[in-house]
Amino acid sequence: MTTKYNMVKRAVKSRIIDGIYTPNQKISSESELMKEFGVSRHTVRLAIGDLVSAGWLYREQGSGTFCADRSLIKSNDNTNSQKSIAIVTTYLSDYIFPSIIRGAESKLSEEGYQVSIFSTNNNHEMERGVLEKILSQQFDGVIVEPTKSGSSNPNISYYLKLEQLDIPYIMINAFYDELEPISIVMDDEKGGLLQTEHLIKLGHKNIVGCFKTDDRQGIKRMKGFLKAHRQNNIPVRESHIITYNTEEKQTKPLEELQKLLASSDGSITGLVCYNDELAMMLLELLRNKNIKVPEDISIVGHDDSMLAEISEVKLTSIVHPKSEMGELAANAIIALIDSKHDKTSNYNASSMIYDPELIVRSSTKNMELLEKV
Incomplete structure (x- = not known):
């Protein structure tokens, strides 16, 4: 939880960065900041003092506190x-x-x-x-x-x-x-295309793609996944695209894949994964369900990390330059x-x-x- 002191300090710093306070412009007075943030004079003075010490502000006796010109610093x-x-x-x-x-x-x-x-x-x-x-x-x-x-x-x-x-x-x-x-x-779009195309060339048509979409990489890799299907005239079922964000990465992919495996769509034969880390999580899920890789389902990762070679099943993956x-x-x-x-x-x-x-x-x-x- 942000303290009142940090709240004032961060707000003043943000106004400097955003250009609301320009170099050599006088900032709000202590009384104005006290009223705006509902804090004591002591809290305001601590926050302003820290910003003066760090070079964000400077004081002029009898005039007030001003925004420093950091380009000169x-x-x-x-x-x-x-x-x-x-x-x-x-x-x-x-x-x-x-x-x-x-x-x-x-x-x-x-x-x-x-x-x-x-x-x-x-x-x-x-x-x-x-x-x-x-x-x-x-x-x-x-x-x-x-x-x-x-x-x-x-x-x-x-x-x-x-x-x-x-x-x-x-x-x-x-x-x-x-x-x-x-x-x-x-070239993450091409990476996603190569992952998917590899499975298609091996005869797989029922492929699930799993992508983290709050990162640009995941969006591009999903685009490559879809492009590979289109180029090979293979339809993509909506349920076969699993998307998740950073906060969901430990739970949602596993939950969604379990639902697919338990449903009438459970005939999937291939998995395209956002990265090797996700591939290892899904591999563990499949192992716990006695689903063999690659005998029952093939998996392709991305990044060719250390994880790709440490598991019992060595992972097919896209190379990242690291x-x-x-x-x-x-x-x-x-x-x-x-x-x-x-x-x-x-x-x-x-x-x-x-x-x-x-x-x-x-x-x-x-x-x-x-x-x-």
Whole structure:
């Protein structure tokens, strides 16, 4: 629960970021803030004092409190020899994220940058807190994995503030369409198409697709799933598309698949999964129901993570570049920072899209071979 002190502090900071308070503009008085937020003078003074200490505001004796010009702070900070980069990912310690972070961190450290790593837990509120820290500390550049990139983002103004302060940023795995940033991503639509096409070529026609749709990756992979069906003139049943969001990822896919297996649609022979993590969850469900993979149902994952090879059934999956993506992101942000400081530089930053590749293992099988058994 947000304390009253943090509520006041966050509101004033948001008004600065959103441009409601402009550089050198006087902010609301203590009395006005007390009345607006229903808090004591002590609470207001604590919040304002913190923002003054962090360089967001400054006081003039007898005149009041004013919004600081943070672009000047950044200019002064450039005399400091310490170079720093922020890396923001949705998660830190699980799945493919450690590999991505290691790839970026290794290159950045080699080039003399201090690296600070943040996680949003794929939550907009946490993303806002991370961006506030980044803006407060004035990093030289930022590598960001967007939070819930498949839905409208309430924190766009924070990225615009980075641009206003001339702090370069790039996005990995996905991006916010509104910003049209430099990005390094997978061709997720083609990835979804390759997953599904692989099963269709093996003779599967009754295929279920399961996708996380509050991330751009899931939306694109679902598009590829549908495209593969259309290109092969195979109809898709509405019940065979399972969608879920971040908060539902541990429950809804399992619940929906169990319903399908118990219904008249239980004749499904193939599963296309948003990622390997989901594939492992569904594989466990099938094992508990004595449904064999690939003898009864074939499964295709995405990202070719460590999970793809640690289970009893080795997972057919789409390759994700992981550490290579991290290293490329590091090279790109360094080049952007260098070109900003070198006015003679001709560096033209551009986005990159990785072409997906399918690694076939033992979780998929030809339907004709199954019918002969």
